[in-house]
Amino acid sequence: xxxxxxxxxxxxxxxxxxxxxxxxxxxxxxxxxxxxxxxxxxxxxxxxxxxxxxxxxxxxxxxxxxxxxxxxxxxxxxxxxxxxxxxxxxxxxxxxxxxxxxxxxxxxxxxxxxxxxxxxxxxxxxxxxxxxxxxxxxxxxxxxxxxxxxxxxxxxxxxxxxxxxxxxxxxxxxxxxxxxxxxxxxxxxxxxxxxxxxxxxxxxxxxxxxxxxxxxxxxxxxxxxxxxxxxxx
Amino acid sequence: xxxxxxxxxxxxxxxxxxxxxxxxxxxxxxxxxxxxxxxxxxxxxxxxxxxxxxxxxxxxxxxxxxxxxxxxxxxxxxxxxxxxxxxxxxxxxxxxxxxxxxxxxxxxxxxxxxxxxxxxxxxxxxxxxxxxxxxxxxxxxxxxxxxxxxxxxxxxxxxxxxxxxxxxxxxxxxxxxxxxxxxxxxxxxxxxxxxxxxxxxxxxxxxxxxxxxxxxxxxxxxxxxxxxxxxxx
Numbered sequence: 001x002x003x004x005x006x007x008x009x010x011x012x013x014x015x016x017x018x019x020x021x022x023x024x025x026x027x028x029x030x031x032x033x034x035x036x037x038x039x040x041x042x043x044x045x046x047x048x049x050x051x052x053x054x055x056x057x058x059x060x061x062x063x064x065x066x067x068x069x070x071x072x073x074x075x076x077x078x079x080x081x082x083x084x085x086x087x088x089x090x091x092x093x094x095x096x097x098x099x100x101x102x103x104x105x106x107x108x109x110x111x112x113x114x115x116x117x118x119x120x121x122x123x124x125x126x127x128x129x130x131x132x133x134x135x136x137x138x139x140x141x142x143x144x145x146x147x148x149x150x151x152x153x154x155x156x157x158x159x160x161x162x163x164x165x166x167x168x169x170x171x172x173x174x175x176x177x178x179x180x181x182x183x184x185x186x187x188x189x190x191x192x193x194x195x196x197x198x199x200x201x202x203x204x205x206x207x208x209x210x211x212x213x214x215x216x217x218x219x220x221x222x223x224x225x226x227x228x229x230x231x232x233x
Numbered sequence: 234x235x236x237x238x239x240x241x242x243x244x245x246x247x248x249x250x251x252x253x254x255x256x257x258x259x260x261x262x263x264x265x266x267x268x269x270x271x272x273x274x275x276x277x278x279x280x281x282x283x284x285x286x287x288x289x290x291x292x293x294x295x296x297x298x299x300x301x302x303x304x305x306x307x308x309x310x311x312x313x314x315x316x317x318x319x320x321x322x323x324x325x326x327x328x329x330x331x332x333x334x335x336x337x338x339x340x341x342x343x344x345x346x347x348x349x350x351x352x353x354x355x356x357x358x359x360x361x362x363x364x365x366x367x368x369x370x371x372x373x374x375x376x377x378x379x380x381x382x383x384x385x386x387x388x389x390x391x392x393x394x395x396x397x398x399x400x401x402x403x404x405x406x407x408x409x410x411x412x413x414x415x416x417x418x419x420x421x422x423x424x425x426x427x428x429x430x431x432x433x434x435x436x437x438x439x440x441x442x443x444x445x446x447x448x449x450x451x452x453x454x455x456x457x458x459x460x461x462x463x464x465x466x
Contacts, residue, residue: 033276036289040273043266049314049321053299056269060296063289070286081282088282 012129018076020195021128025073026083027185027192028121028139032066033084034091035059035114042106054148058110065139072135086188094181098174104156104163105170108229111149112174115225116218120182123214127195153229168231175222179215245362251309253428254361258306259316260418260425261354261372265299266317267324268292268347275339287381291343298372305368319421327414331407337389337396338403341462344382345407348458349451353415356447360428360438386462401464408455412448 013021039059046052070080098113100106118140125136157163187193198207226233246254272292279285303313331346333339351373358369390396420426431438439447459466 033286033289036292037273037277040270040292041277044270044274049317053266053303056266056296056299059269059273060293063293066286066289084282 013076016191017129017195020189020191021132022073022076022078022083023086023189023192024121024124024128024195025069025076025078025132025135026080026085027087028136029066029069029073029080030084030087030091031117031121032062032069032139034095035062035110036066038095038106039110042100042103042110045103045106048152051148051152054145055110058145058148061141061145065141068135069139072132076132087185090181090185090188094177098177104153104167107149107153108167108170108231109174111146111153111229112171112222112225113178115146116175116178116222117182119218119221120214123217124196127198150228157230164231167229168226168233171226171229171231171233179218246309249424250362250428253422253424254365255306255309255311255316256319256422256425257354257357257361257428258302258309258311258365258368259313259318260320261369262299262302262306262313263317263320263324264350264354265295265302265372267328268343269295269299271328271339272343275333275336275343278336278339284381284385287378288343291378291381294374294378298374301368302372305365309365320418323414323418323421327410331410337386337400340382340386341400341403341464342407344379344386344462345404345455345458346411348379349408349411349455350415352451352454353447356450357429357439360431383461390463397464400462401459401466404459404462404464404466412451 036059039055039062043052043055043059046055073080073083098109100109121136122140125133125140128136153167157167185192186196197211223233269292272288272295276285276288276292279288306313306316331342333342354369355373358366358373361369386400390400418425419429427438429439430444431440456466
């Protein structure tokens with residue numbers, strides 16, 4: 001963890017580190033637009049007006065995160081569109097491979113997929129400068145608004161116990177796809193890969209051992225989320 | 234037009250008028266959620282990251298309008314879900330009958346459809362109390378962010394002149410469907426219909442002659458929007 005005091009955004013970063021941080025912010029910023037789109041589509045599918053507006057509100061939160069990240073990319077001297085573009089195929093491919101067949105699968109995907117993505121971004125933010133870490137922590141949210149989703153999913157499973165098995169499979173597929181796309185994303189850009197895995201520079205990065213510990217924490221938190229939905233992980 | 238001074242929201246309204254105003258706010262509030270959904274879907278279809286985020290931003294604006302209207306419905310003592318529910322079928326039917334076959338049709342629909350809807354709401358707001366009229370004026374926006382849409386449509390038509398004919402037909406179909414659904418909406422609830430057409434009470438409403446003038450103004454503004462897109466109305 002870096003503890004340096006600083007006066008302006010990113011002033012503690014070397015050029016190569018700054019490049020990696022901007023790439024990381026680009027990933028998260030495109031992920032937020034992507035999350036906006038998914039939640040808006042879930043909102044469209046909902047017949048319940050209360051759930052519909054709650055999901056639309058969550059989509060709006062994702063867009064606010066996007067704007068926060070885009071602003072910080074500019075503060076670091078980066079171009080937001082350039083920073084996001086390399087990661088478009090990975091996200092679009094993830095979403096194409098995990099297109100929900102209905103609202104219920106969409107809700108599980110929003111909760112499980114966004115949950116593991118936010119955890120991942122928070123873990124990786126340990127390796128960036130203080131300001132960027134604070135921005136990422138804010139963008140990764142605390143998931144309070146997800147209560148609406150958890151309630152809706154649990155209610156539907158209570159009403160029809162046969163939903164639990166297929167939804168548990170769905171949750172496992174989501175996390176498998178998320179982890180494999182996550183590896184692609186991490187390896188997509190050199191500076192980002194160096195940021196995460198560490199180089200000979202002052203900022204250490206994760207290293208392979210720490211990477212294993214991160215994966216374990218991601219998996220544990222995922223299992224807790226599955227349990228909250230009433231699904232076996 | 235009402236000129237009464239007032240101390241709290243809706244204090245100048247009789248019970249029946251208040252009912253009509255809440256119904257009108259319910260129409261516009263559901264229209265805003267509906268607009269949010271459409272613009273988010275257009276954002277999803279856009280391959281251009283700049284246009285994609287601009288459309289997402291416009292969707293977010295629609296949600297902000299929705300929240301503004303819902304707050305005012307509550308201030309008037311209404312239940313927002315109850316106020317919106319009667320109008321769900323008319324909006325959903327309009328959108329089902331005018332499902333865009335691609336981004337370009339979606340953009341024309343957003344500009345032409347939202348344009349005529351906002352004009353209509355502003356016209357009708359002449360018959361409500363001052364506070365509600367101010368809220369409706371704010372929610373009906375001034376369309377500044379639509380520049381992005383106008384530019385994108387014009388650019389595509391310039392690149393392929395053959396698009397202009399089918400898009401002009403599409404614009405005419407949209408306005409036809411919007412007007413016929415608008416009549417259904419206006420007639421859906423008694424208090425709302427009284428608000429618009431006037432009763433023997435102090436607040437006069439439009440009357441049939443004024444209604445004709447309103448339709449003429451809506452049509453004129455529609456033709457100006459078509460012209461701005463480079464389409465014949």
